[in-house]
Amino acid sequence: MAAELTPASTLRSRRWENWQWKPAHWWRVPLGIQWLALLAFNVYQYNRFALTHDFALYWQALWLMAHGHINPYSTVAGYPFLDNHLELIMFLLVPFVWVIPSALVLLWIQSTALIGAEWIAWTWITSWANGQQEAWRPWLRAVGIVLLVANPWTYWAAAFDFHPESLMALTIMGAAYALWRGNRRALAVWVTVSLMAGDVACLLVVGLGITAVLLRRWRAAVVLVGVGLGWMLVIGALGADKGAILGQSYGYLAQGVAHLTVPSLVIHILLNPGPAFHMLWYRKENLLANLSSSGLIGALSPWGFGVTVTALVPSSLTKYILFSEPGFQNVPIQGIVAVGSLMGLAWIGRRWRWRYVVPGLAALLAVNTLGWSATWLPQVVPTWVRVSANAGQTLSAIQELVPADAALFVPQAVSGRFANHVDVTLMNNATNLSMVRGRPNYVVLAPYAGVHIGSIALMARELGDLAQNSRANLVYFDHGVYLWRIRGTAPLTFPPRRALPAWAFGSESGAPVVGRAPRSWYVTELADAGNVLDKAYWHEGPGMLTATVQYSSQGPIWLQLWDATTGRLIAQRSVPTTQGSKTTATIPFVFSRTDVGSPKVYTGVGFWRIQPVPPNPRNQLEIRVYAQPSSVANVYTVGLSRHSP
Numbered sequence: 001m002a003a004e005l006t007p008a009s010t011l012r013s014r015r016w017e018n019w020q021w022k023p024a025h026w027w028r029v030p031l032g033i034q035w036l037a038l039l040a041f042n043v044y045q046y047n048r049f050a051l052t053h054d055f056a057l058y059w060q061a062l063w064l065m066a067h068g069h070i071n072p073y074s075t076v077a078g079y080p081f082l083d084n085h086l087e088l089i090m091f092l093l094v095p096f097v098w099v100i101p102s103a104l105v106l107l108w109i110q111s112t113a114l115i116g117a118e119w120i121a122w123t124w125i126t127s128w129a130n131g132q133q134e135a136w137r138p139w140l141r142a143v144g145i146v147l148l149v150a151n152p153w154t155y156w157a158a159a160f161d162f163h164p165e166s167l168m169a170l171t172i173m174g175a176a177y178a179l180w181r182g183n184r185r186a187l188a189v190w191v192t193v194s195l196m197a198g199d200v201a202c203l204l205v206v207g208l209g210i211t212a213v214l215l216r217r218w219r220a221a222v223v224l225v226g227v228g229l230g231w232m233l234v235i236g237a238l239g240a241d242k243g244a245i246l247g248q249s250y251g252y253l254a255q256g257v258a259h260l261t262v263p264s265l266v267i268h269i270l271l272n273p274g275p276a277f278h279m280l281w282y283r284k285e286n287l288l289a290n291l292s293s294s295g296l297i298g299a300l301s302p303w304g305f306g307v308t309v310t311a312l313v314p315s316s317l318t319k320y321i322l323f324s325e326p327g328f329q330n331v332p333i334q335g336i337v338a339v340g341s342l343m344g345l346a347w348i349g350r351r352w353r354w355r356y357v358v359p360g361l362a363a364l365l366a367v368n369t370l371g372w373s374a375t376w377l378p379q380v381v382p383t384w385v386r387v388s389a390n391a392g393q394t395l396s397a398i399q400e401l402v403p404a405d406a407a408l409f410v411p412q413a414v415s416g417r418f419a420n421h422v423d424v425t426l427m428n429n430a431t432n433l434s435m436v437r438g439r440p441n442y443v444v445l446a447p448y449a450g451v452h453i454g455s456i457a458l459m460a461r462e463l464g465d466l467a468q469n470s471r472a473n474l475v476y477f478d479h480g481v482y483l484w485r486i487r488g489t490a491p492l493t494f495p496p497r498r499a500l501p502a503w504a505f506g507s508e509s510g511a512p513v514v515g516r517a518p519r520s521w522y523v524t525e526l527a528d529a530g531n532v533l534d535k536a537y538w539h540e541g542p543g544m545l546t547a548t549v550q551y552s553s554q555g556p557i558w559l560q561l562w563d564a565t566t567g568r569l570i571a572q573r574s575v576p577t578t579q580g581s582k583t584t585a586t587i588p589f590v591f592s593r594t595d596v597g598s599p600k601v602y603t604g605v606g607f608w609r610i611q612p613v614p615p616n617p618r619n620q621l622e623i624r625v626y627a628q629p630s631s632v633a634n635v636y637t638v639g640l641s642r643h644s645p
Contacts, residue, residue: 027126030145031115031118034115034118035111035115043104046107048391049391049395050387050451051161051414051415052412052451053076053426055162055419056076056412057084058090058161058162058163059103059162061074062094064081066094075422075423083242084240085200085244086198086235086238086241087196088198089164089198090164093106096109103416103417103420110158111166114154117170117332118335120170120335121177121336121338122145125338125342128180128343129141133349139363142366143342144339144342146365146370147341147342147369148338151293151334151369152293152326152373153290153326155380156383159380159381160384164197164201165332168194168201168204169332171191171197171201172194172204172205172208174190176208176303176336178190180303199231199235199236199240202229203311203314204310205227205228205231206224206229206310207308207309208224209226209228210225210309211302211306214305214306233263236261253269253272253317280313283324286611289326289609291308291333292372292608293326293334294335294369295337295369297340297344298336298337298340299333300344301340301343301347302340303339303343304333307332307336308337311333312333321613325612326610345361345365346358371606371608375608376608387414387446387449387450388449391448391449391480391481392449394478394481395481398483403440404421407421407422407425407436407440409433409443409444410424410426411426411427411428411445411459412453413450414446427443428453429453429454430454430462430494432492435490436489441485442484442486443466443486443492444481444482444483445462445481445482446481447463447480449481456505456536456537457537457538458494459504462494463501463504465493467517467519471486471487472492473486474518499550500536500637501522502635502636502637505523507523507533507535510523510530510625513634522635523634523636525633530627532557532626532627532634533549533625534624535622536623537564537622538622539620540619541619544589544643545588545640546586546589547559547571548584548585548586548641549584549625549638549639550635552580552582552633553577553634554579554631555628555630555632556576559574559625560626562623563621563622565600565619571587577631591621601613623638
């Protein structure tokens with residue numbers, strides 16, 4: 001008798017019925033929503049040009065690789081790209097650029113890798129939870145999805161440029177899951193791809209080897225520790241670890257060593273552990289913040305301990321506090337610590353055997369993570385996207401005007417998308433620029449757009465010098481963004497100046513009056529009363545200073561000096577009308593140490609605090625020119641200088 005065949009539609013219907021009633025599948029919906037949210041944020045960030053130095057470094061390298069350069073020279077770093085960390089994993093991303101030839105693809109890859117790491121972590125959690133007590137499973141799944149989706153540091157990692165650590169989060173999580181399953185082939189693949197991410201990934205592989213030791217999987221431990229340390233030594237021997245800047249980052253731990261290497265650094269720490277322990281204690285808030293959002297207790301579990309140590313300890317020992325902050329540098333540990341926290345939760349439940357211990361602790365972990373999320377998620381955009389929509393549109397228009405073969409000089413604050421050029425130089429407090437022979441040279445300046453390292457006054461000085469330079473041709477400007485074409489190959493220099501052009505600064509109620517020659521531009525008052533000039537910022541410490549303003553007016557105006565750091569008026573002076581003729585007014589003042597205020601920096605609230613990068617220790621002083629409605633005022637130059645008593 002022939003077997004009765006089941007229609008394909010019926011089979012599909014049964015599969016859907018089986019799938020839809022499995023809670024584990026529905027728990028993946030938040031991961032999908034999170035992924036779409038990150039992709040949408042990437043588009044927003046991309047359109048705003050809120051991409052800085054690190055994105056420029058990797059986008060230039062990837063763009064050149066996609067155009068046939070095997071080891072492209074990075075003008076951002078100042079040496080061949082593979083000498084940075086030997087990040088061979090970038091070659092795996094080249095096909096994506098062939099399909100989507102846009103810098104946006106690099107952001108999408110990063111966000112997809114972060115969500116991919118969470119997807120593997122969730123698969124691990126559901127597989128493991130099936131072996132736990134049935135009453136615990138809903139609690140374990142619920143808190144697991146909260147630890148993964150609500151962790152704010154995943155969003156911070158996605159918002160700060162591009163970093164291979166996001167790819168490591170995926171590969172190390174895949175390797176850890178393969179180790180848990182005992183799948184040697186998958187483990188080998190994940191570890192190989194991890195090592196392609198460079199010397200930083202080597203430490204994470206060693207951490208996974210420590211986990212294998214704690215689990216008494218001796219063969220896996222020997223292989224993981226061996227290949228991790230071995231590949232790190234090979235990278236060091238090749239001189240392909242320049243991005244680690246060992247001497248600058250860890251030189252205080254091995255004073256007197258001319259050429260610091262990883263082995264010599266480890267030996268010095270073992271012989272003199274005091275400075276290392278002191279630094280770890282000093283960074284305790286950031287250590288706690290990196291772990292607490294993922295459940296904390298997972299760092300003490302066998303699965304979370306190894307990678308936590310090899311990731312957090314090096315990043316916390318570096319001299320630069322940015323690397324110890326929660327975010328891109330430590331994002332690879334988040335998923336593994338979350339998995340370990342749930343395992344620790346079940347272990348506590350088996351030990352105490354109290355009915356409500358697992359639900360109670362699960363709720364506590366979830367509330368803690370939601371607290372971190374409520375405290376730090378609202379800070380993502382103000383911290384990383386400091387480019388207005390109008391400035392972003394102007395930058396996009398400027399990018400279209402720059403030829404593909406041009407040598408480009410651009411502020412690091414908006415440099416990311418401009419890195420699709422062979423020659424890209426980042427202007428960080430530059431006092432001179434060396435033009436590139438054989439290429440058209442362009443300079444982009446945007447004083448108020450992005451997260452700047454240099455001061456507003458320095459960029460205003462650069463704008464003023466370009467306006468006075470006969471070799472500089474202003475190609476395009478709008479919304480405080482400028483594009484200049486430089487003729488000739490002689491270097492550009494930006495010497496110190498006492499008077500800076502007023503039009504280079506922002507204004508609340510004033511507007512620049514522009515003509516054919518930028519050297520003749522100035523700022524004039526609009527219809528309503530207000531500041532003809534403001535946002536003229538200088539970073540200064542205590543001392544005797546003089547504010548100088550060249551102006552003309554048809555009525556009385558006020559010259560004001562503010563401490564923008566504290567919002568305090570330091571000095572002001574009413575100056576009479578000049579009947580339309582130019583004149584210069586000054587305000588000498590003493591900025592004493594008692595006047596110096598502490599710059600405001602957000603550190604969090606309650607238990608959910610971090611130790612952020614300290615702000616500029618010097619106060620930000622601001623010169624303003626205020627005019628009444630009946631006054632007609634023009635401002636030509638402004639300056640702030642020190643003088644002797």
